[in-house]
Amino acid sequence: MRGDQINLQNIVARSATTEPSPHVREGGVEKVAKLIDVSRCIGCKACQVACSEWNDLRDEIGHCDGSYNNPADLSPETFQLMRFNEYVNEDGNLEWLIRKDNCMHCAEPGCLKACPAPGAIVQYANGIVDFNSEHCIGCGYCVSGCPFNIPRISKKDQKAYKCTLCSDRVYHGLEPACAKSCPTGAIMFGTKEDMTEHALMRVGQLNDRGYANAGLYDPPGVGGTHVMYVLQHADKPEIYSNLPRDPQISPLVDLWKGITKPIMSAMIGLTALAGFAHYVMKGPKEEPEETPDEDIRREARKEDRL
Amino acid sequence: MAGLAPTYGRGAMTNAWTDIRNANLILSMGGNSAEAHPVGFRWVVEAKEKNNAKLISIDPRFTRTGAVADYHASIRTGTDIVFLGGLINFLLTTDQINHEYVKAYTDVAIIVKEDFDFHDGLFSGYKQDDVRTYDKSSWSYEFDESGMVKEDPTLQHPRCVYQLMRKHYSRYTIEMVESVCGMPRDQVQKVWDMIAETAAEDKTMTILYALGWTQHSVGAQMIRTGAMVQLLLGNIGQLGGGVNALRGHSNIQGLTDLGLLSNLFPGYIRMPSHEEQSFDKYIEARAKQPLRPEQVSYWKYFKRFHVSLMKAWFGDAATAENDWCYDWIPKLTEPLYDVLHTIERMKNGEMTGYLAQGFNFLASFPNKHKSIEALSKLKYLVVMDPLDIETTEFWKNHGEFNDVDSSKIQTEVFRLPTTCFAEENGSIVNSCRWLQWHWRAAPPPGESRPDVAIMAGIFHRLQGMYRDEGGVFPDPIFNLTWPYSNPEDPNPEELAQEYNGRALADLPSADGKTITHKKGDLLDDFGYLTDDGRTACGCWIFSGCWTRGGNMMDRRDNSDPYNVGITLGWAWAWPLNRRILYNRASARPDGTSWAPEKRLIWWNGERWAGADIPDFPWTSPPSAGAGPFILNQEGVAHFFGGSMMAEGPFPEHYEPFESPLDYNPLHPNNPAARNNPAARVFVNDRAQFGTSKEFPYAATTYRITEHFHFWTTHARLNAIMQPEKFVEIGEDLANELGIKAGDTVKVTSKRGFIRAIAVVTKRIHKLQVEGRTVHQIGIPIHWGFKGVARKGFLTNTLTPVVGDANTQTPEFKSFLVNVEKA
Structure with a gap:
């Protein structure tokens, strides 16, 4: 799958496309999530290294900018990085808040919504939002569409890059490289349901340890995310190196989507008028098939684990 | 570790990484465990999550450990003895100690010599005008007629260890701690209160330290002070307790185990000094006999370890008649040929050549300019390393990073590229004494060769030169055993078996009725070593790592039958696969556990049983009264370090040699x-x-x-x-x-x-x-x-x-x- 990590059968949404995706498959794909428990993270950057190794990425050997943030920012060669913030709390005590910053894999991805290149951004049934670089035109609209400031455009090939949530690994039943490498178990990966349950357990523990405002970060403004955080201070996400309090897709994207995009898409993709009509009428996104019986799904999941 | 051995008997990390999860409190001090040991740190995180443990970080800086700690306090670097001495004082004066443990398992009752004294920062016997050393003769016990120590179980005798310790640390008040360490009083008190809670029988604290304690002019005494705190709290030998020396290099434990320190042979066999020319006296000084009745004092078998080592080295040439080649082994004229001493001698022009193996000389030692001056005096320098390290270019001008005049340096430098750990088979000894076998993952690049092959090559050339040209003192060169299948490249499997040891003759069982080992058999463990030349063993503490049952180090069964993080089927730990040292102390003197959740080993009526291999004679009943610290002559742990430490039997604070204070606040006028x-x-x-x-x-x-x-x-x-x-x-x-x-x-x-x-x-x-x-x-x-x-x-x-x-x-x-x- 490396190099061609697009799993064509399980796409539920694709950018700037009017035709429906294949959907004869009968469900069976569960939503996944990566849970980053900030309270367990020591900021060792093993995940950063693992990400570079798995994805064959080597960023520049940069400079120290006077902090522990290295590289200084996300880039086409750095899909994730640890951001360190020194925060003095209400009691006057110092906290060193370390957040792993990477694509949040929104359930309602602003990048996909904004993207004018047909099929350059896709969303899988499991929730992962992936860039299909083959189709990327490097316009940068995904950057403005993203409420988390994640995608970066490469100067080498004028294409957008970001964390894939190791869609290639996940497709083969492996956890993302970052989760695999984490020495303290601060990064976990599983079904969104399980991760939510685990997160709430951890939130309870943190409450008991005196973090009254501990909570799960799964922001509803983007329909929830497939990368979630356990935060000691969920009431103040911005103290974690500017994690948005209530991320929303920029209204400009809606404007763009409503007016410009179909035209652009038509021009770029030379899409047939019928397809255009379909897009306008049905929108770009199709919900995955749900297996109606929740118990059967849960049982199936158990079997998968054995 | 030089602070732990004088206290508990062995210098190694007491517990296991996997045991940290059993702690109720984790004190990270003298180290930044999250930063330097991120993988092992998972067990700290696990303790917090599964055991609701608290983590305290004490460090000059708020570190990555601090980021996940429940409490952080900043301390002035070099003042840890003041903080910990104050803690000892606090625990004693507020009586927050584990009384039963302290009385039964430590030396508190032993009476110290009358002429022992401490005055204004100096212990008795200081040779002020001399070369900064002590005459340690007063740093000892009072003995009775039978050679046993005198004791006062009531702890009232003014010179019993308990009273001396109380007196010694009474000067370490909270005001002193606040003023010397620069830690506000409320923070000190908060930490002390958290720690004192673990005096409870069902609570344990573990201490994680590393070079933050070791690399001070009083480093070993810092470690010892921490070790003493743990004894007062009853936290040694226990699940989730211990003083855990987190080693900085994946095989640095193996380095000391195998005698790469300049004053040790493999297995912590102390080398003779030049004053010890008599073999019998050399043995006698090391074969420590019990100083209290019924104690194990395991070093009493020293001769077995030493003779078996000589048989491994010199084979048939080592005989009773030649004192097992005693005259062939080097005698030390210095306590330690440490690297600072070596650099000094090199700088003084007393050395011709130097083999730098396994470290980056220029980068790793203090005062780079002195190192350059010293290396410049050499005729030749050989660097064995997998990498192109700074040392090999100490002579080269790298601008202001290495501003030297190359034309003035005549040292010839040879680079011998070595393989790295991933390019060869072998075992690595981790912090907690596990010998874990590993397999070559990739072929070595270029012309690199294993260190062992390079050393073998040097040895054979040296031997050849002796043969062809003659030379002084040829016996050890010609008689060194070299029984390897490829003499030019001894393989790690053969070396591991040599460390484990073999029978050189049929070994009868204790009752003489059967044979336990046939001639040539690999030994089951060091219990079978003899002092008469019938066994050979290259490192006695490793005996058991590769037996007739095969390679114990490559085992990978991580089942944990008691669910306490003890996986006896995973790799192999010295000694005898024991995972928590001094684990006899996990039970009360009567053999029952201190608390149900702290059950580790216990007396089952016939023998010691439980999750770990007993670090104790398996069938010695509690009634026999043997103590858990089986390497110590008293069978108990030492608050009073006797003559084992250079600067005194009780740790005392001294300022770093470069300190913002130009006096010692504890002794401002001395x-x-x-x-x-x-x-x-x-x-x-x-x-x-x-x-x-x-x-x-x-x-x-x-x-x-x-x-x-x-x-x-x-x-x-x-x-x-x-x-x-x-x-x-x-x-x-x-x-x-x-x-x-x-x-x-x-x-x-x-x-x-x-x-x-x-x-x-x-x-x-x-x-x-x-x-x-x-x-x-x-x-x-x-x-x-x-x-x-x-x-x-x-x-x-x-x-x-x-x-x-x-x-x-x-x-x-x-x-x-x-x-x-x-």
Whole structure:
């Protein structure tokens, strides 16, 4: 799958496309999530290294900018990085808040919504939002569409890059490289349901340890995310190196989507008028098939684990 | 570790990584466990999550450990003995100790000699005008007619260890701690209260320390003070307890185990001094007999270990008649041929050549300029290393990073590229004494060869030269055993079996009715060693690692039948696969467990049983009264260190040799007690110490998680993660000096300067020490002028040449610098 990590059968949404995706498959794909428990993270950057190794990425050997943030920012060669913030709390005590910053894999991805290149951004049934670089035109609209400031455009090939949530690994039943490498178990990966349950357990523990405002970060403004955080201070996400309090897709994207995009898409993709009509009428996104019986799904999941 | 052995009997980490999860409280002090040991740190996180444990971090800086700690307190570097001595005083005066444990398992009742004394910072016997050493004859016990120690079980005798200890630490008040350590009183009290809770029988604290304790002129005594605290709380031998020496290199435990320290043979066999020319007296001084009735005192078998080692080395040439080749083994004229001593001799022109194997000489030792001067005096330097390290180019001008005049250096440098661990089979001994076998993952590049093959090559050439040309003292050269299938490249499997040991004759069982081992058999364990030449064993503590049952080190069964993190089927731990040392102390004197959740081993009526291999005679009943510290002659652990430490039987605070204070607040009027009175300082090095007037800031050095020493600056991914040399400066000082984050600063000590990027941080704050402000500077050791990361200055340009009085480990953690905007 490396190099061609697009799993064509399980796409539920694709950018700037009017035709429906294949959907004869009968469900069976569960939503996944990566849970980053900030309270367990020591900021060792093993995940950063693992990400570079798995994805064959080597960023520049940069400079120290006077902090522990290295590289200084996300880039086409750095899909994730640890951001360190020194925060003095209400009691006057110092906290060193370390957040792993990477694509949040929104359930309602602003990048996909904004993207004018047909099929350059896709969303899988499991929730992962992936860039299909083959189709990327490097316009940068995904950057403005993203409420988390994640995608970066490469100067080498004028294409957008970001964390894939190791869609290639996940497709083969492996956890993302970052989760695999984490020495303290601060990064976990599983079904969104399980991760939510685990997160709430951890939130309870943190409450008991005196973090009254501990909570799960799964922001509803983007329909929830497939990368979630356990935060000691969920009431103040911005103290974690500017994690948005209530991320929303920029209204400009809606404007763009409503007016410009179909035209652009038509021009770029030379899409047939019928397809255009379909897009306008049905929108770009199709919900995955749900297996109606929740118990059967849960049982199936158990079997998968054995 | 030189602080643990004099206390408990062995110098190794007491517990296992996997056991940390059983702790109720974790004290990370003298180390930054999350930063330096991120993988092992998972067990700390697990303790917090599964055991609701609390984590305390005490460090000059707020570190990555601090980031996940429940409580952090900043301390002035080099003052840990004051903090811990104060804690001892607090535990004793508030009576928060485990009484039953302390009475039964420690030396509190033993009576000390009448002429033992401590006055104004010095113990009895100090030779003030001499070479900074003690006559230790008064640092001992009173004995009865049968040679056993005198004891007062009521602990009322004024010279019993308990009373002496009380008196000694009564000076360590909370006011003293606040003033010397620069830690506000409420923080001190908070930490002490948390720690004192673990005196409860169902609570344990574990201590995680590393080089933050070791690398001080009083490093070994810092460790010992921590070890004493754990005894008062009853936390040794227990699940989730212990003093855990987190080793900085994946095989550094193996290094000391196999005798790579200059005064030790494999298995911690202390080498003879030049004054010990008699074999019998050499043995007698080491074959320690019990000093209390019914005690094990396992070193009493010393002769078995030594003779078996000589049989492994010299084979048939070692006989009873020639005292097992005693005359062939080197006798020390110095207590230690440590590296500071070596550099001094090299600098004085007393050495011709030097083989630097397994370390980056130039980068790793204090005062780089002295190292360059010393290396420049050599005729030749051989560097055995997998990487192109700075040492090989000490003679080359690398601009201001290494500003030397190459034309003035005549030393010839040879590079012998070695393989690295991933390119050969072998075992690595981790912190908790597990010998874990590993397999070659990749072929070695280019012409690199294993270190063993290189040494074999040197040996054979040397032997050949002796054969062809003759030479002095040929016997050990010609008679060294070399039984390897490929003499030019002995394989790790053969070496491991040699360490394990073999029977050289049929060995009968104790009752003489059967044969336990046939001639040539690998031994089951060191219990079968003999002192009459019938066994050979290359490292007695490793005996059991490769038996007739095969390689025990490659076992990978991690089942944990008692669910306490003890996996006896995973690899193999010395000694005898025991995972928690002194585990007899996990049970009360009567053999029952202290608490249900702390059950480790117990007396089942017939023998000791439970989750771990008993570190104790298996069938010795509680009624027999043997103590859990089976290496100590008294069977109990030592608060009173006797003559085993260089600077005194009780740890005492002395200031670092470069300190912001020019007196010792505990002994303000005694200049002799300002710094460690037993530390060795060479004259020229003393002249290179700076004062707080010239160099006002206390500096400390450390590693960061993105790098491993000077290796990973050769690896691109690590270089990306931390590309460039930096120093950490607190916001208070940075504001004072007009330094902003990202500025280049110049850091100067009496010995030289470095330039680096300033990381300005809230994580270092000013301290109030003795009524004035002390600023601390943090300097990572990484980066040099080789490798793929940005070129940088070697941190050891700055550090002073003085070591711990016992180990001579350099004082990398406390010295003085000035800082200015570059």
